[in-house]
Amino acid sequence: MAGEEWDVYVVTEVREWIEQLDDATHTRVVQAIDALAEGRAVEKLVRGGHSAGRAPV
Known part of the structure; x- marks a missing residue:
């Protein structure tokens, strides 16, 4: 699924x-x-580089 374009x-x-x-x-x-x-995955963009509920690594 990675790399596949979405509408x-x-x-x-x-x-x-x-x-x-x-x-x-x-x-x-x-x-x-x-x-x-x-x-592409967007979680890090949206959350400023950190996953919700987890401390930055």
Whole structure:
């Protein structure tokens, strides 16, 4: 499944939410959506490099 491209549809409400984000968060969210579309893992992008509930390594 890795490397397989996906079609990602962003609904109007999500677009509006993204437009309201601060610059740094906006950039991370857009990068995560792009990564998802390219079939790459996005957890580290979204969570700033750390898995939820776990300390950084």
